[in-house]
Every structure is written in structure tokens, then in C-alpha cells.
Amino acid sequence: MTRKSWDKLDDAYRKRLEKHGITRSQHEAGVPLPDARGHKRTPEHPLPPGESVPKRYERWANSRAGTPIKMLTADGDVWLTDVSVRHRSLIGSHWNAVQSYLYDKPMPRAFWWNGNTRTALRPFKAPTVTGSQLDTDNSVGSPEKFRFMTDAKAIVQWMRRQERSFPEMYRTVA
Numbered sequence: 572m573t574r575k576s577w578d579k580l581d582d583a584y585r586k587r588l589e590k591h592g593i594t595r596s597q598h599e600a601g602v603p604l605p606d607a608r609g610h611k612r613t614p615e616h617p618l619p620p621g622e623s624v625p626k627r628y629e630r631w632a633n634s635r636a637g638t639p640i641k642m643l644t645a646d647g648d649v650w651l652t653d654v655s656v657r658h659r660s661l662i663g664s665h666w667n668a669v670q671s672y673l674y675d676k677p678m679p680r681a682f683w684w685n686g687n688t689r690t691a692l693r694p695f696k697a698p699t700v701t702g703s704q705l706d707t708d709n710s711v712g713s714p715e716k717f718r719f720m721t722d723a724k725a726i727v728q729w730m731r732r733q734e735r736s737f738p739e740m741y742r743t744v745a
Contacts, residue, residue, distance in 0.1 A: 574601065639705050643669060644717045647729060651702035652711055658700040665695050665719050669726060692726070695719040 577585070577595045593602060639650045642662045654662070664683060668691040671678050675688045683694040699716040706712065720726055 574598070640702075642700060642702075642717060643720045643726075643729070645720050645722075645725075647720075649717065650705040651700070651717070652705050653714060654700060654702040658702065661695075661698060662700060665692075668692050668695060669720075672723065672726065673730060689723075692719075692721040692723065696721045 577598050580588075588598060588604070593604065598604075639652050640654055640659055640662055641648055642651050643665065651662075664681060667678055667681060668683055670676060671681075671684075671688045671691040677688060678684050678691075679686075683691060685691075685693075696719075699718055701714055701716050703714050704712040704717075720729065
């Protein structure tokens with residue numbers, strides 16, 4: 572992308588560049604403008620330009636890895652713990668793809684969307700998720716890899732079983 576000529580810049584932007592020491596000749600010579608555009612490190616924002624914001628919260632996000640998350644695997648739904656942030660995101664995307672498939676719901680902003688709800692599950696055939704299965708007695712198994720349920724007939728059957736046993740999905744509190 573080419574830079575606008577000095578004369579085509581609006582007055583406010585030109586003044587901001589001049590305030591930060593960028594002259595007409597420097598602008599036309601192609602001097603980098605990140606400092607003048609407000610991308611400079613400050614005590615309030617110590618991250619260098621271009622470093623992704625999620626890295627700022629990486630420690631917090633990884634601390635959430637022990638929180639159980641439900642995954643629909645090839646063998647049915649299981650509760651997993653010790654799942655990385657990246658894999659948690661993938662599990663959430665898979666649930667969205669399942670919803671898209673079951674309810675014919677388009678999700679054009681999703682990475683897996685290819686324009687058809689019938690093929691929404693295809694991107695999940697190869698990936699695996701590593702985590703520890705949480706058993707019904709809350710004991711944690713050793714880490715293993717789990718595959719997503721991507722077979723359309725199996726998902727419909729799983730959904731029908733869930734609807735029949737819906738009250739059993741929640742624990743009753745006395």
C-alpha cells in the first residue's frame with residue numbers, strides 16, 4: 572500500500588505528524604510513522620507495537636486450563652480438565668459447528684465456515700485435544716488425546732439421547 576502524498580493528508584493528521592517531528596521531506600522519504608501515529612510504548616502500555624494483546628493475559632488464561640470444559644468426542648460428551656487455551660477455543664468452535672449443523676444456523680465469521688451448514692464439521696475431523704478426563708466421581712485421569720465427534724448421524728443420535736435424559740444433565744440439590 573502506498574502512502575498518501577503530503578498534500579493529500581488532512582490538516583489534523585499533518586499537524587500530528589509535525590508535532591512528533593515528521594517533516595514533509597521525511598514523510599515523502601518513507602520514514603516509519605508508528606510513534607507519530609500513537610503506537611509508541613508508554614508506561615501505561617509497555618507492549619511493543621505488533622505484539623498480540625492475548626500474550627498480556629497468557630498467565631491468567633493458562634490458569635483457567637484446570638477449569639473443566641465439556642467436549643463432544645467420538646465416544647460421546649466428556650468433561651476435560653488441564654486443557655490449553657488454544658484447545659479450549661477449538662472445543663468452543665466445535666460446539667458452534669455442531670449447533671450450526673443441527674439447527675441449520677449459518678456462522679459466517681467462524682474460521683470453519685465454508686458457506687454450508689452441512690459441511691460445518693469437516694474442519695474438526697483431524698484435530699485432537701489433549702486433556703485429562705474428569706470422571707463422575709471427580710477423579711482426574713491421566714492426560715490423553717481426544718478426537719471430536721464429526722459423524723453427522725452420531726451427532727443426531729447423541730442429541731436425541733440428550734433430549735430424552737435432559738433432567739439427568741443437572742445435579743439435584745437437596
